[in-house]
Amino acid sequence: MSTSTGALPPDSRLTPPRRRPVTTVTAAVTVAVVLAHVLAWNGTEFSPAALVQGWRGMADFAGQALPPDLSWDGVLRPGLQAALVTLGIGLLGTTFSVPFALVLALLAARTTAPNRWAYQAARSVLSFLRAVPDVVFALVFVTAVGLGPFAGVLALIFHNTGVMGKLWAEAMEEIDLGPRDALRVGGASGVQAAAHAVLPAVLPQFVGLLLYRFDVNVRSSLVLGLVGAGGIGFLVNQSIKLFRFDEMVTHLAIVMVLVVAVDQLSAYVRRRVGG
Amino acid sequence: MTMTSPTWPAPPGAAARVGGAALQVRGLRKSFAGRTVLDGLDLSLAPGEFLALLGANGSGKSTALRCVVGLERPDAGEILVHGRPADTAPPHRRMAMIFQQIHLVHRRTALDNVCAGALGRLPLRRSLTPLLFPRELREEAMVCLDRVGMAGRAAEPAGRLSGGQRQRVAIARALCQRAEIILADEPVSALDPAAAEQVVALLADLAHEQGLAVAAVLHQPDLARRHADRVTGLLHGRATLDTPAAALTAADLATLYAPDHQHHPDADQEHQ
Numbered sequence: 001m002s003t004s005t006g007a008l009p010p011d012s013r014l015t016p017p018r019r020r021p022v023t024t025v026t027a028a029v030t031v032a033v034v035l036a037h038v039l040a041w042n043g044t045e046f047s048p049a050a051l052v053q054g055w056r057g058m059a060d061f062a063g064q065a066l067p068p069d070l071s072w073d074g075v076l077r078p079g080l081q082a083a084l085v086t087l088g089i090g091l092l093g094t095t096f097s098v099p100f101a102l103v104l105a106l107l108a109a110r111t112t113a114p115n116r117w118a119y120q121a122a123r124s125v126l127s128f129l130r131a132v133p134d135v136v137f138a139l140v141f142v143t144a145v146g147l148g149p150f151a152g153v154l155a156l157i158f159h160n161t162g163v164m165g166k167l168w169a170e171a172m173e174e175i176d177l178g179p180r181d182a183l184r185v186g187g188a189s190g191v192q193a194a195a196h197a198v199l200p201a202v203l204p205q206f207v208g209l210l211l212y213r214f215d216v217n218v219r220s221s222l223v224l225g226l227v228g229a230g231g232i233g234f235l236v237n238q239s240i241k242l243f244r245f246d247e248m249v250t251h252l253a254i255v256m257v258l259v260v261a262v263d264q265l266s267a268y269v270r271r272r273v274g275g
Numbered sequence: 276m277t278m279t280s281p282t283w284p285a286p287p288g289a290a291a292r293v294g295g296a297a298l299q300v301r302g303l304r305k306s307f308a309g310r311t312v313l314d315g316l317d318l319s320l321a322p323g324e325f326l327a328l329l330g331a332n333g334s335g336k337s338t339a340l341r342c343v344v345g346l347e348r349p350d351a352g353e354i355l356v357h358g359r360p361a362d363t364a365p366p367h368r369r370m371a372m373i374f375q376q377i378h379l380v381h382r383r384t385a386l387d388n389v390c391a392g393a394l395g396r397l398p399l400r401r402s403l404t405p406l407l408f409p410r411e412l413r414e415e416a417m418v419c420l421d422r423v424g425m426a427g428r429a430a431e432p433a434g435r436l437s438g439g440q441r442q443r444v445a446i447a448r449a450l451c452q453r454a455e456i457i458l459a460d461e462p463v464s465a466l467d468p469a470a471a472e473q474v475v476a477l478l479a480d481l482a483h484e485q486g487l488a489v490a491a492v493l494h495q496p497d498l499a500r501r502h503a504d505r506v507t508g509l510l511h512g513r514a515t516l517d518t519p520a521a522a523l524t525a526a527d528l529a530t531l532y533a534p535d536h537q538h539h540p541d542a543d544q545e546h547q
């Protein structure tokens with residue numbers, strides 16, 4: 001290296017452009033973030049002292065919960081059956097939302113939307129479905145079709161359509177548009193270009209997101225059980241109401257096994273698909 | 276390349292049209308964010324002719340082709356296909372574009388990619404998935420693949436082919452579209468010299484043997500000289516040179532590719 005700059009005369013052309021001053025911005029952002037945390041601390045009545053003082057309640061709880069009730073006929077068998085129902089709620093809730101999510105995603109992705117109007121409309125529908133929590137949908141459907149797993153399936157279909165439609169639309173917006181343009185030049189319609197250029201390109205991501213949502217939905221369907229929409233969440237809720245904490249611990253253990261199993265399965269398949 | 280297939284259908288009326296221009300571009304203008312890319316460009320392309328477009332980066336070659344096929348909307352100018360404005364007679368089917376990035380669907384087979392060229396003339400119920408493509412289309416696509424020397428790889432996913440093979444499949448897709456005009460935007464810039472030679476020779480054959488009108492943006496003047504019939508040179512968005520390829524001189528090239536000291540800071544971002 002012969003460029004020992006110290007020996008060279010100063011050359012104004014080679015002065016590096018000055019960086020933007022960031023110090024004030026950084027300071028302002030730091031203050032704002034700290035302030036937000038202080039406000040949140042007060043707003044949530046965050047209190048480590050209360051947690052320490054309440055240790056006795058926790059100890060009582062643990063005393064009643066342990067050892068878990070592992071009786072086969074009374075607890076384990078119904079628990080496992082309910083876990084299967086929970087799995088079923090997650091499965092149907094995911095699968096039956098696929099057609100709706102697909103149509104809305106195609107309308108809500110800039111790469112495939114036929115026009116601005118359809119794009120905005122589809123985005124709004126997806127935002128609404130996503131904004132309403134699945135538990136709220138479940139409460140609505142429990143009043144419509146009664147207590148039980150069917151209400152849970154309906155709730156998941158609605159909420160998952162919103163989430164998966166958004167994720168799929170985003171996946172489609174990120175792809176290389178070249179293949180689509182090549183087909184459009186050749187006279188393919190928008191739907192044809194979507195079917196032959198866009199969808200084949202995003203298929204691995206779609207499958208990956210679908211499995212991820214299945215995983216999430218199985219976990220959600222536990223919570224749906226708490227509001228009466230069937231499955232093992234319903235049993236957990238019952239045990240709490242009857243102060244049968246030893247039963248509840250068994251149910252929670254089943255939940256844990258179920259969640260880990262679904263998570264592992266979905267991760268394994270996603271790895272194989274390469275999404 | 277001598278792979279003329281006896282079953283190859285000649286494009287309808289190709290011979291009758293010789294003499295009239297397949298494609299005429301007059302006074303094409305296009306600017307992006309105040310930067311003029313096309314500044315009154317004129318081009319013409321006859322059936323059976325292989326035209327090479329030469330010019331430095333930023334001279335407007337790609338933008339011109341993208342305007343002609345409708346991927347960009349020109350600010351002004353006229354585009355005539357067989358004497359009729361391109362937007363009244365939809366450019367579909369008559370024009371196909373070949374890209375430097377090739378733009379095949381990598382997960383689909385070469386055959387399915389070629390069949391996709393015909394989407395414009397298929398009803399939706401026969402084209403929603405490749406499973407619905409009619410048998411005659413698959414047969415026609417095989418003929419197209421054979422024409423480019425790729426029939427033996429029809430069942431392979433496009434992603435598994437080499438760059439040159441992919442580009443030939445893309446050309447087969449244009450043939451399956453039954454395009455009469457093929458516009459190629461730097462079709463060989465990403466290919467090794469042997470593959471580039473093969474692809475350019477193929478484009479020349481399609482013009483000379485099947486009467487297609489072919490225009491290709493090339494960055495290797497040598498390829499243009501050996502294969503093209505005519506060379507149009509672009510400089511700052513205008514056609515400043517129009518000469519038979521054989522008469523292309525070193526002085527012509529020096530003018531076209533003169534180092535650009537004018538204020539074109541983003542001249543290299545032709546493809547953004």
